[in-house]
Amino acid sequence: MRLRRIPLLLALLAIFAFAVLASARWGQPRVAAEIQSELLAPPVGEGGAVAWLERRGDGDFLMATGSRRELLRSSLLSGLAISGRAAFTTLVGAEGEPPILVSVDLRSGITRGIKKELAALSAPATEIVVGDNLVCWLSTRPAALPAAPFVVAGGPVTAVWAMSRRDNHPRVVTELSASGGVDLLGVIADRLYWAERYGQSTRLRRQDIAAGQPETLISEPGDRSIVLLDDRIAWTAPSQEAANPGQCCAVKMRPLAGGEATVIADWLAPGAVLLYSGGALYAQERDALWRLGERRGDQRVLYRSSFGGRDPVAVGGVEYLVERDGKKTRLIRRGLTWTGKLRVLVGL
């Protein structure tokens, strides 16, 4: 009779050991990948996949979590987006050949990705976003007068391109002269959203790709973080409560269709970066990660640490950050939700 209880006791012992181990590591950041050399672009992700570009001595490589080998190699890779289970990037092959926009199937797992050439471009894409029907990207000409950011004509010129996923015919949608750069945010209902940064202000703009002129939705002083939620937008703005509004930042939210903005958080660090994953909004400060609620006062801190992660991205309840420690660059991840923490813990 006693012998029959041994398996049960062993199982309980295993559960106990796992639980103790899990409790010690629960919520702790873990290394997702070691970057071999220079990280070309911050990681991007969708669903459960996270991909990034890195440059080594023998070329540029497209890498993804879960892949033990590079998915794509070229002398020059630029711009990266993920949609579904495919990564989109531009590659330059032989010298003198035009850059090519390609998609790479990430489902190829541990082997090389399956590459599909979409279009030849006049210049490499610096950023790419993908919608249901459209692929949009930026190509940038550097500033002619870098010392004079107040001279708009002498600043960098960024061309916004769009291509239907059906006909693969690229065209310029608009040209922008944002001295501080342009960040593509996403495509929703065939409308492209982007952030334009000037020396002292950030604007959220959008344009109907089929027809129309760019329209400005938001303008805030300073370098601001903007994130598209499903049917709303959230962005950082000068603090409403601090004595010096530049010392801290607030977070505002409003419907995408228009309407009054409401302040949902305040007293965050001025450089806070907003993240959106799984229906939840997060604010990443240098030394803390906050989960924000729908109303002012609902914010709560998830992590307080200072391991120096940068370029955060939230994918499937997991946050990925780039950590640079001397010559080493690592991709760190940590769970944002209970399931995310479990995924990080068991290495899924």
Place this chain on the structure above:
Amino acid sequence: MKREVSPIVVVIGILGLLVAIQVVYWQKLGPAKRTIIPRSSAGGGTEESARSRPEFPSGDPRFAVSTLAGGLEPGLKDGPATEACFDGPAGVAVAPSGTMYVADSRNDAIRSVSPAGTVMTVAGGPGKRVFSAPAGVAVLDDGNLLVADTGNHRICKVTPGGVVTRFAGTETRKDELGRPAGGHEDNPVAQAQFRYPVGLAVAGDVVYVADAGNHCVRRIANGVVSTIATADGRMDTPTAVTVAGGTLYATDAATGCVWSGPAAGPLTRVERDGLRKLFATPSGVATAADVTFVADARSHCLYALVPMKPFLVAGQQGAAGLADGGGDKATFSQPAGLARGPDGALYVADFGNNCIRKVTLLGSSR
């Protein structure tokens, strides 16, 4: 007498232990509340103890700064000055009548502000393809305007009624995006070429151009464009020019220097206390009451060039903002163009704040 322990009790015990460990974990790393303490000074509100307010060197309280037209919100809107919108005003000039003209660069337009405070669009506008990000404007003696059509690499003449004609500069080759690339040709105005002309100044029949992309100041006299020489090295990115008492001043945004010399040249760098780099990114220059004033886009301040070293007139060094008041309290955001009005006041194209500011010396009519 060995007592048997039920497996359910064991499982419950283990779960209890897990809960206890989780409680300890959350107490250590879980949600934390920030300490908010009331501000001790007047004004209400709260202030987080962890964040201290940095101090910035600030201007002189004897000067007063006010917002004349526009506001933080970018746009193109005519009407009363307080309701009007600009988008990246980069250059400003004031006619003897008191009417102010603004090179509204991101709107590709020239705007005017009447002495009564009404803003109007004189010429150009988004999508009209008249100008390409004009950055400079000057008033001719006959009341017409000269515009530095920076993106089109040419100088235009504009009547107060809005008729635009080419004054100097011809077509140039295209760059890889199909835009005019600019060039450098000293020739009669119809054949001359510029590359990103920014600042303009007029002295009688002679026009001076800060030709930023060609690293020099150009002179237009008797229908011919020439390049003004420099005596000690080459300019990098000249962005503003002014002439006072036969002396030409030019700011160099890249090197932080101010150049001066006879209006026909050659120009030399102004030295103060052994220093040549006097500013971070000088963006505008004007003279008033024998004093040369310089706007600095990077430090967000307005300075006076006095014999020993630059004197901080208004703004807070390194702190951008849109605050009116005394020179010590006021803030700018990338001040660019600078002009003196017939009333003796200085007018600033506050590029980052999308508005026009006025600076006066308190206790003085000028």
